[in-house]
Amino acid sequence: MDTLVVHGGTPLRGEIAVAGAKNVALKAFASAILTDEEVVIHNVPLIADVHCMLDVLTSLGIKVDINGHTVRIQSKSLKSTTVPLDVGARLRTSSLVAGPLLARYGAARIPNPGGCRIGARPIDRHIRGLAEMGAEISYHPDDGYFYLRADTLHGAGFEFEKNTHTGTEALILAAVLAEGETVLKNAAAEVEVDDLISLLTGMGATIKRTKEREIVIYGVKKLHGVEYSLMPDRNEEVTFALAAAVTSGDVLVHHSRRAHLGAFLEAFSSAGGQYEAVDASTTRYRQIGPIKPTDIVTLPHPGFMTDWQAPWALYMTQANGISTMHETVFESRFSYVSELRKMGAQIEYYDPPVKNPEIYYNFNWSDRRSGYHQGIRITGPTPLHDAVVEIDDLRAGATVLLAALTAGGTSYIHGVEQIDRGYENIEERLRKLGARIERKKEDEI
Numbered sequence: 001m002d003t004l005v006v007h008g009g010t011p012l013r014g015e016i017a018v019a020g021a022k023n024v025a026l027k028a029f030a031s032a033i034l035t036d037e038e039v040v041i042h043n044v045p046l047i048a049d050v051h052c053m054l055d056v057l058t059s060l061g062i063k064v065d066i067n068g069h070t071v072r073i074q075s076k077s078l079k080s081t082t083v084p085l086d087v088g089a090r091l092r093t094s095s096l097v098a099g100p101l102l103a104r105y106g107a108a109r110i111p112n113p114g115g116c117r118i119g120a121r122p123i124d125r126h127i128r129g130l131a132e133m134g135a136e137i138s139y140h141p142d143d144g145y146f147y148l149r150a151d152t153l154h155g156a157g158f159e160f161e162k163n164t165h166t167g168t169e170a171l172i173l174a175a176v177l178a179e180g181e182t183v184l185k186n187a188a189a190e191v192e193v194d195d196l197i198s199l200l201t202g203m204g205a206t207i208k209r210t211k212e213r214e215i216v217i218y219g220v221k222k223l224h225g226v227e228y229s230l231m232p233d234r235n236e237e238v239t240f241a242l243a244a245a246v247t248s249g250d251v252l253v254h255h256s257r258r259a260h261l262g263a264f265l266e267a268f269s270s271a272g273g274q275y276e277a278v279d280a281s282t283t284r285y286r287q288i289g290p291i292k293p294t295d296i297v298t299l300p301h302p303g304f305m306t307d308w309q310a311p312w313a314l315y316m317t318q319a320n321g322i323s324t325m326h327e328t329v330f331e332s333r334f335s336y337v338s339e340l341r342k343m344g345a346q347i348e349y350y351d352p353p354v355k356n357p358e359i360y361y362n363f364n365w366s367d368r369r370s371g372y373h374q375g376i377r378i379t380g381p382t383p384l385h386d387a388v389v390e391i392d393d394l395r396a397g398a399t400v401l402l403a404a405l406t407a408g409g410t411s412y413i414h415g416v417e418q419i420d421r422g423y424e425n426i427e428e429r430l431r432k433l434g435a436r437i438e439r440k441k442e443d444e445i
């Protein structure tokens with residue numbers, strides 16, 4: 001277990017490049033199971049979740065080779081169609097191998113998925129869709145595994161009851177080799193889904209976005225290998241933009257994709273944040289003048305992403321007035337609040353009035369537990385001070401790290417492996433912007 005020791009109070013200034021998108025990389029690896037030819041993925045971020053997902057593939061007997069930011073995968077033959085519990089339960093996307101395994105080998109056994117502790121995060125919507133495509137599925141509570149079988153997967157018309165980003169990808173991955181046409185209605189519009197579609201199209205799949213929130217997949221008999229470079233990670237870009245603003249710094253972000261950040265850039269401008277399009281893929285971020293309070297509601301794409309909620313709340317601790325955040329995608333994604341409070345932030349929970357919560361919220365209302373809240377109210381500006389903090393989710397981790405950089409004094413961040421899940425070499429990259437961060441082993445503190 002490592003700890004980050006952060007000496008705060010230095011504005012971040014300089015240049016940083018956004019890494020490849022974690023939330024495409026993990027699905028790209030699952031795609032490689034769909035062909036016996038080599039799949040080569042470039043611009044892969046070297047983060048813990050990537051290694052975890054590659055472990056899932058090697059546990060199935062698939063050949064994986066990592067060289068720098070390039071991963072080569074060849075899925076010629078399998079030793080098993082079971083994802084071992086100790087590997088699969090570490091990562092939610094391990095369940096995404098189900099569709100490709102069913103399509104090529106007719107069977108899959110996958111453990112109930114893990115991942116960030118941001119609510120129950122079931123995969124009921126994926127499972128219902130796979131069943132519509134002809135998979136026989138049973139869940140065995142005694143071993144915590146889903147057992148799936150299908151002699152042939154067939155196309156289906158399936159309408160998601162509510163948005164699901166990974167669920168949409170799970171069904172695309174199953175449908176590309178299925179017999180006939182699959183029409184996914186109320187399909188996710190996240191740009192990561194489109195990057196996955198581009199990769200699969202490069203492998204010979206036929207997939208079209210036919211209208212808003214509708215994807216049609218025409219099953220093909222065989223897919224081939226591909227060489228593909230992942231799009232940049234928009235969640236990283238938002239982290240760096242807010243790092244610049246909240247520390248009163250000035251950061252030039254390379255590999256920027258402003259087109260993926262519409263809702264963020266709009267909110268950022270309304271809070272007084274400045275962004276300047278230097279060229280097509282470079283953006284300068286800073287804060288000039290006071291931060292204005294905002295009221296934000298998280299939503300599926302093209303709304304303000306739930307992944308930006310935590311760092312935005314930190315930004316609002318420095319705004320002049322009261323801001324609110326209403327989380328509608330996950331039922332429990334405020335784990336950072338207690339840690340920011342330790343640093344002096346004034347944040348209180350509240351329950352935004354909602355008429356039909358069962359319909360309105362993206363999560364299953366039945367997954368909500370007593371004591372959960374969907375809203376926070378932030379009173380700013382409050383100077384932040386050093387603290388000893390714990391983190392248990394990726395975006396919460398990045399937020400607490402930015403808070404420690406903003407705060408006076410020296411903070412200690414435990415649970416750094418959560419940040420490592422999604423950000424490559426974060427302290428070294430932030431150090432290049434002037435951040436004073438050291439990583440220590442437990443016995444070195």
Ligand code: EPU
Pocket residue numbers: 022023026092093116119120121122123124125126127163164165166167190235305306307329330331362363364394395422
């Ligand atoms: N949900 C269900 N049942 C399902 C599927 C989803 O109840 O079968 C619920 C979820 O629990 C959640 C909501 O529906 O409350 C939305 O879930 P969705 O499936 O859209 O999200 P996800 O696939 O679990 C992905 C990203 C998240 C990102 C969300 C929203 C990956 C690996 N994860 O999660 O990224 O926040 O979409 O865009 O792609 C992160 O990178 O830190 C992260 C959590």
